[in-house]
Each structure stands twice: as C-alpha cells, then as structure tokens.
Amino acid sequence: MSAALPEGQPPLLRLDGPRATITLRRPRHHNRLEPGDLAVLLPMLQQLRDAPGLRVLVLTGTGASFSSGFHIGAFGESSGAPALDTVVDALEALPVPSICALNGSVYGGATDLALACDFRIGVEGMKLVMPAARLGLHYYPSGLRRFVSRLGLGAAKKLFLAAEPMDTAALLGCGYLDEAVPAAALDARVAALAAQIAALAPLAVRGMKAALNDIACGAADDALIAARAAGVAASADFGEGRRAWAEKRAPAFQGR
Incomplete structure (x- = not known):
C-alpha cells in the first residue's frame, strides 16, 4: 500500500x-x-x-x-x-x-x-x-x-x-x-x-425484512407477521400500488 x-x-x-x-x-x-x-x-x-x-x-x-x-x-x-x-x-x-x-x-x-x-x-x-x-x-x-x-x-x-x-x-x-x-x-x-x-413500497419492504430475518434465525412470531401484513394491506401505499398496476405506470410510494 x-x-x-x-x-x-x-x-x-x-x-x-x-x-x-x-x-x-x-x-x-x-x-x-x-x-x-x-x-x-x-x-x-x-x-x-x-x-x-x-x-x-x-x-x-x-x-x-x-x-x-x-x-x-x-x-x-x-x-x-x-x-x-x-x-x-x-x-x-x-x-x-x-x-x-x-x-x-x-x-x-x-x-x-x-x-x-x-x-x-x-x-x-x-x-x-x-x-x-x-x-x-x-x-x-x-x-x-x-x-x-x-x-x-x-x-x-x-x-x-x-x-x-x-x-x-x-x-x-x-x-x-x-x-x-x-x-x-x-x-x-x-x-x-x-x-x-428505494422505488419499492417501504412499509411492505420493512415488514418483510423483519419477518425474513426472524424466520431465518428461528424466532418468527406468525401472529406478529400477520398483524404487520394486515397493517400494510390497509395502507395508502397498497392502494397506490393497485392503482399503478391497473394504470400500467410506476407507483409513487409515500411510506404510509
């Protein structure tokens, strides 16, 4: 060096x-x-x-x-x-x-x-x-x-x-x-x-990262994962994702 x-x-x-x-x-x-x-x-x-x-x-x-x-x-x-x-x-x-x-x-x-x-x-x-x-x-x-x-x-x-x-x-x-x-x-x-x-839905990505890491080390709580999934399903981001899919455009996720 x-x-x-x-x-x-x-x-x-x-x-x-x-x-x-x-x-x-x-x-x-x-x-x-x-x-x-x-x-x-x-x-x-x-x-x-x-x-x-x-x-x-x-x-x-x-x-x-x-x-x-x-x-x-x-x-x-x-x-x-x-x-x-x-x-x-x-x-x-x-x-x-x-x-x-x-x-x-x-x-x-x-x-x-x-x-x-x-x-x-x-x-x-x-x-x-x-x-x-x-x-x-x-x-x-x-x-x-x-x-x-x-x-x-x-x-x-x-x-x-x-x-x-x-x-x-x-x-x-x-x-x-x-x-x-x-x-x-x-x-x-x-x-x-x-x-x-960075272009993906941040709430979904954060929730799935936590779940995948917990699953990998044998510490997964299925009820907690399901609760996170339900929260994401009710988010504005999921609504934006569905609209963007139907309109064939890139989604603009806001993390809420």
Whole structure:
C-alpha cells in the first residue's frame, strides 16, 4: 500500500434522498476497525433507524480492501467504545434494506459486518479470511448464528473450524456474495440495486425484512407477521400500488 495513503478517518455517513451511504476510511490499514470507529458507527445506525424517507443503506470501504476486521491490538481495551457485536447486531436490525459494496477482500470481524447486510456485491478476485481459530479467539454468539443461518452449517464450519479462506467463486457458491462484478462496475451495480429497492413500497419492504430475518434465525412470531401484513394491506401505499398496476405506470410510494 502506498505510503501516500492517509492513516485514515472514522466512517463517513452521507445521506442522499432515500439512500444513505456509510464509508470506511482507513485505506492504509485496509479499513481496519478501530474502537473509535465502532463508537462512530453505532450512533450512525441509531440515527438511521428513524431517518425520515430513508429506504436503503449502502456500506462500503475505500482503497484495496473492504476491511481487515477489528484491530487485534486493541482487543480487550477498556475504551468505552461499543463491542463489535453490538454494532453488527444494530446493522442487522436496521429496518431498511442494506447493501454491502465489498470493494475488496474482507477479513475477521468485518466478514460479519458485511454478512449483517441484506445484500452483498463484491469485486472479482476478492477473498474472505476468518482467522479466529488461528488467533485463539472464540467468535461471539450472534456472529456464529448469522453465519449458520445465512450460509449453512457446512460453510460456517469451514470458516471457523478450519480457518479455510474462500475465493470469489466459493463466496458466490455458499451465498456469501450475491454477485461479483469487475471493480470498475461496482459503484454502478450497487447504485442500480439501491435505486431498485428505494422505488419499492417501504412499509411492505420493512415488514418483510423483519419477518425474513426472524424466520431465518428461528424466532418468527406468525401472529406478529400477520398483524404487520394486515397493517400494510390497509395502507395508502397498497392502494397506490393497485392503482399503478391497473394504470400500467410506476407507483409513487409515500411510506404510509
């Protein structure tokens, strides 16, 4: 990595209409997550939970890697910063859909940060490395749950028990990546997916995201899901969707 690259800065949040973008900005250290970065990320995610008009979040990084994970040298420090699992769980619980734009390889705890997103689009040639067992580290419970529920037990065991790296083809095969594109095409592909999601009915999307995540981890409450569905069926958005369908035009959803 070039010495001209900066030491880096905390993550940056940018709001652009219905889309929010969080960018990791420590390229010299492959976007290593510092305790101070976690202290910035958690309030960002809390802010986005109630952001009016927000319909999609994009999480990405700068430089050659998405992220090299949490700074091992800072592990166990009493910095007052939130734990990594607290931040990742908050990302997974974000009401709106999230897209991780993996601009390069991903390592350690950052693999779970990306997995907490609803969609992952990576660049061709990227890889994933989970070094927990090489470091003598036992991963935290919610991260293990996410890997098993989203990728399956076999893939999780390869990553955690054998510390087996995965290349782009393997990441596509196990479902960690939804797509892999040339690096030059990443921004455009992510923008297209974000725009596609932002145009959908937000009440329906939020409700179904919550339901699907609960179903995946075995915590689904059918009565709650049915109540959400009934509320959406009575919404102005559903009326707009039916009118637009009949009139053969694009709907204009308002989230109410």
